[in-house]
Amino acid sequence: MKKTALFGLVLLTTLHTHAQDTDSVAIRKMYNEALANGKSYEWLRYLTKQIGPRLSGSAGAQKAVDWTKQVMEQEGFDRVFLQEVMVPHWVRGAKEEAYIQNGKQKITVPIAALGGSVATPPKGVQAQVIEVKSLAELEQLGTDKVKGKIVFYNRPMDPTKLNTFEAYGGAVDQRANGATFAAKYGAVGAIVRSMTTAHDDNPHTGGMRYGTGVPLIPTAAISTNGADQLSSLLKQNPQLTFFFKQNCETLPDAKSYNVVGEIKGSERPDEIIVVGGHLDSWDLSEGAHDDGSGCMQSIEVLRIMKALGYKPKRTIRAVMFMNEENGLRGGIGYADYAKKNNEKHLAAIESDNGGFTPRGFGIVGTPQQKSRVQDWKSLLAPYGLHEIGPGGGGADIGPLAQQGTALFGFKPDSQRYFDYHHTGIDKFEAVNKRELELGAASMAALAYLLDKYGLPEATAVK
Template identity: 60%
Template sequence: MRFSTCRGVLAGLLAAAATLPAAAQSASSKTDSVTIRRLYDEALLRGQSYENLRTLTGTIGGRLSGSPQAEKAVQWGKEVMEKMGLDRVYLQEVMVPHWERGAKEKAKAKPAKGKSIDFNVCALGGSVGTNGKLKAQVVEVRTWEELAALPDDKVRGKLVFYNRPMNPTYIETGHAYGEAGDQRRKGAIEAAKRGAVGALVRSLSLAHDDFPHTGTMSYDDKVTKVPAAALSTNGADQLSAMLKENPSLTFELEMNCRQLPEVKSYNVVGEIKGSKYPNEIIAVGGHLDSWDLGQGAHDDGTGCVQSMEVLRLLKATGQRPERTIRAVLFMNEENGNRGGTKYAELAKAAGEKHLAAMESDGGGFTPRGFSVEGSPAMVQRLQQWQPMFRPYGSGEITAGHGGTDIGPLKDQAQVLIGYDCDSQRYFDIHHTAADTFDKVNRRELELGNASMAALVYLLSKYGL
């Protein structure tokens, strides 16, 4: 039977179900509620994601694309899913960038008088090195308009210091992150266009601490490539204050990073074949790569172990999904999204039909619900299940972003779904040396596992 016909039949069945007597609808709802409760009980009593995360972060650590650690993580993910007894576990080859940070970065400010002051900095991902020590004066800006208004002689030969904080008034911290992130993404390009020798960027965080935040940045082949580094938020405030007292101070920066040839890597895929509609796929995933400063715990070790745990929870509770459920550990989300792009390319080439794709890439914090990227009708369809999730605190289902890894599936999947958890602490540790296993709460992680598994169960049973 053709996929479109299956969908038509299923839609008819669901429409018919809506006209069933209240007692029949109540019985179906009760069955689903019992199943979801079992998923939560299994996660909370016998969950394995926390210990899987302990191994991933403690034994392997940070997993920058192209690194030996990333390769170890691929083999680890494959072995974990093979031990789960899934119907199929396999690798998808993908070429990824290979950037190395090198020796720890150094930075200091030298006032005209007095002692030099050291600063905590880190190279932005993909930056060129300084080829020794780079010494220059600093010009501070907060907006692109400020930079554009400066005369050329005020920028040429200097370091442009982008010091626009994330907006603390936004309740959704991801909004603040996205808005301030343009400084990191294109700061080096815009500085170089004006003749600057480098860029310093305020870390993308609402916290006031000494942890510099790395993250991807970009270059333009038509513009000179200059080094780009992140200052901790405390360091940014300190440098700003020093510049007010001494605008002619000299900043010294030393970075040893370099870009190497691309490396072969892999997405890791495990699946349970659907019992009724095996050709309809529900993918759930996170990205296996991370930045190198910490252990990649919340970003995105939690998303990987949660996605694998969804499959384990379904098996452990005796569920036989009607549609194929696929866990995907994507490679290279942080600095290229090659894994997500390759997955979508292979799915299209194989003629696969994705009913839905779900991503967890916001940390392993307390679940709130899901953000849905799809038509208004699709959002409303998922919102009908909100009462099922409210007893567990994860009943917020709203229109929003699905995820970077699953983004390339936008034209292939009926809906993209982002797992949504409490975001208030995420950007305190995001892309820093503080993103370590000890920052993950076991119970919060397991509640998220169950929330994701519950939605996958409903999608598999009822379709869209």
């Protein structure tokens, strides 16, 4: 019995080692293909330079839909289709104007209307300013001190956070909810410090929302340099005024699409693994890091597999989601589509953190699923993918969690992302070709392992 048990152990160890060697070779080939023959960078060049800004409902967004569908058809994917979604249609209008009136001194500062904001009156808004660092601080001040003024939210992202997404999460409530709180206490407008640790003159737009039962007041982001200047001058002269004018409006919802391409599974075609990013971008920029990079990487995953002649067991599907920036209609609509068609999504991988150097994947799933992925660390570590563990999946794939899908968020290095996020400088030139290609290969490697080994079942939320 002892000899039989020992033989069995040796056999299992040998088989495991052989499987690891096979996987190591397969993953290496994927990286070689991405780095030597990758198309993601040139695709990104076209998306950003020939199409440009792609806010949902815009002509640019529709051009991006048509072009990405064409790209996937030209690559010969087994199936390419559009999934219709109705999306918000907000337009910025003429460029914003803003200045600080400090006595006789007029100081121009850069601002950008927040997505979803209403316009100011045609002649703009000018009022005294009340500076706060939090929503709670504003509530303590109350109506007597806020009414008739412009609320200036000036809590910076925490520069001591090593993960800049944590810093972003700790500050973004001002942008999302600041207008509602300010209006509740009678403010006539709100100005929010840009969500970045950089000190520059680039205002960062982004989505905001209005609560019910309060007036809709105009809201804009101010650059970090502008915020610092305004704060400094307020300390010297609390009676100064701030003027801003913006011309945005919300039009009726528009028809748009998620763009979907897939390679059909050879053994379990009804089990789907998604790789995706969001095709829309804010109107100020080319949307290179946010999220042209993620979209092109996702298409590249399927291209790599086809180029290597890899025939997946399960269906591998690339999804270009529409309307992540100001509504998430694409992600919600895709999950509804999957549920309606009784599709089984084993896993979903989203790239929406920029095209920087790969660091790993965040996992949202059961302990058993996380444990399975941890077993693959030795295969992924040689490529710098050390950060594999609990984390966020991604906004667009998030709704799939209700159906028992394991979620994976691609994690590149986070240090530079918020220098570009939601700004006019998020351009093609800000993306490094090799970093982008390494990210695509990293996603392909994870998709390969998920396809080959699967995951323990999770229970869908009813």
